[in-house]
Amino acid sequence: MAVPKKKTSKSKRSIRRSNWKRQASLEAKKALSLGKSILTGRSSSFVYELDEDDEDDEA
Known part of the structure; x- marks a missing residue:
């Protein structure tokens, strides 16, 4: 039968966050x-890399 895990404390949760x-x-x-x-x-x-075409357009 499945058993629920223990609840994580608020302090551990806040540390992780x-x-x-x-x-x-x-x-x-x-x-x-x-x-x-x-x-x-x-x-x-x-x-x-810079495209050479872009450099030519700007100049």
Whole structure:
């Protein structure tokens, strides 16, 4: 017969939630920082190609 599992305490639940939110916040900061560095042209950790056609249109 199936037996229900013990209930998780509120403190354990809040610890897990805060950890999850902290990790998401750190990743969001990294993404924003990478985006800013790409826009300013100072990115050294992110490599991407520019289409030569786009460069000709701008000039």
